Amino acid sequence: MELRHLRYFVAVAAEGSLTQAAERLHLTQPSLSRQIRQLEGDIGAALFERNAGGTSLTPAGVALHQHALLLLRLADAAPDMARSATSHAREVVHIGIPPGLPEGWLLDVLAALETEVPHASITLIEASSSEQLRMIREGHLDLGMVREQPAGKLRAKLLLEVPFGVAARPGHPLAGATSCRMQDLDNLRILAHGRQQVPVVDDRLVMAAHAAGVVPLWQFTQFSEHALACAQAAKADAVLLVEHTAHRLLPGWTWLPLTEPELPLLTWLAWPTETRAVVRAVADAVPAHD
Template sequence: MSYTLDQLRCLVAVAEELHFGRAAARLRMTQPPLSRQIQKLEAAVGAHLLDRDNRSVSLTPAGAAFLAEARRVLALIDAAPGLARRVSSGTRGVVRLGFTAGSTFAVLGELLNRVGRDLPEVYVDLFEMVTREQVAALDADELDLGLARPPFDPTTYESRPLVREALLLAVPERHPLTALRRPAQPADLAGEALILHSQHRAKYFYDLVVSMVPVAQESVTHSVSQIVTMLWLVAAGRGIAFVPASAVRLGVPGVAYVRLATPVPEPVELHLLWTRHNPNPALRQVLRALDAFEVSHDT
């Protein structure tokens, strides 16, 4: 035998009023049907829940224990429609976010704070990936949103610029380039040892740099994929590197930064990226929360 939600509500009313007449009035029913509901509940539970006589009503130990669970069940049932509406509208849910290592010091913390402020019931699950891994995960519906470097196929993905920043030269402290009173030109780099981005693991930055600066392969002392690695190599005197302006935030000691003359003042871009077919309502709410969110790291 099972019990009903109405029977649970009857028990809660009697337990709170400790009077069958008042409980019946609260439930807008007469006392005999209320008594029958309690009897059916006790039969279903297999335990005596209430002690009553002509003058008083009290909970048995079993009734007190059952009352706590009854309230919990009723609270869940009462909250379920609102929960369903919030999930359907996207104000509650989970968004799986892919991000590049560089975005952690460029924008990730600020983005999470904005989403947390505007959508406190949306949980953002984080996955560190390079752009090509994010694209594959988006295609496989393993991610909802990416923080990735362009370009993207516009027939499959929607994207929005999130960060635009300058490209700087990271050089050892007291390097001659720090004495320049203007942005460095490609000609100023002649004879310098270069720490370059990996052509395969950091293709976006590699392509960006070589499109603006003639790079002789014999000048490249190291090719690495992570910006923080580049900065420590610069600090060790292994060469100079091309880094986004947000790299200054890392505060690596022994490194100075020089503005690089580029055709576009802020050529480094980071985009929000998502697939056009993604059905997650929480994604739409996150995108709306970030609608006017754009960061510049100009120096």
């Protein structure tokens, strides 16, 4: 058994499809199939059930999967751990972060980790929530700060709850208000993050608007640093986002808290149930939402 076989196995398990896994691994499907068959031969059991909808893990595959993730994570960390041995033997911990976290809060978290877990060397990787959860499942991330409550075999705790609001275009009548209700958005063009960035917000927006009997003209898209350009392209009257991001990315636009209904942006910390002691220590040291 070779590490590459385990990487191929984990990729197929994550994708649920030999074809999609082969594309991501830049292999042909026949080549990937041969590698999986070699691994199954080494293990002495079938790891996947093939069907019209793709692949699913057999009981033997489920048993191997958790061990494979841990082995790959240790293998990936080995070079960093070897290099860190000359620097007080600090263990590298990879943490995923989504765009738009309050920078002051994140710096406070890093300062707390430096004090409380001094043997951890923190590396931050910016990625969307869905990308982070995939990377955790595949063993490429130790922890992730995600915008959806993790499901499955992941541990989680709530870190942040920040209210959403709308930033109104300069000169728009909405900019003269002090707060905003869903009724105030009727027939306005509202730019909002799509599902890939904030998975639950667009569903909750549509449901809240339906409950209020109003029809905002939602413009769902992905944006982070270029909110102003995206708003201009969409000819948006207002942009839905949190206050600290609005002040940073949309200078001159008036941010109003959304009060009816209140719509919080939640950030969760997620990590595997089976992981290194240093990862558990980091997870415990990151302050939870009160």
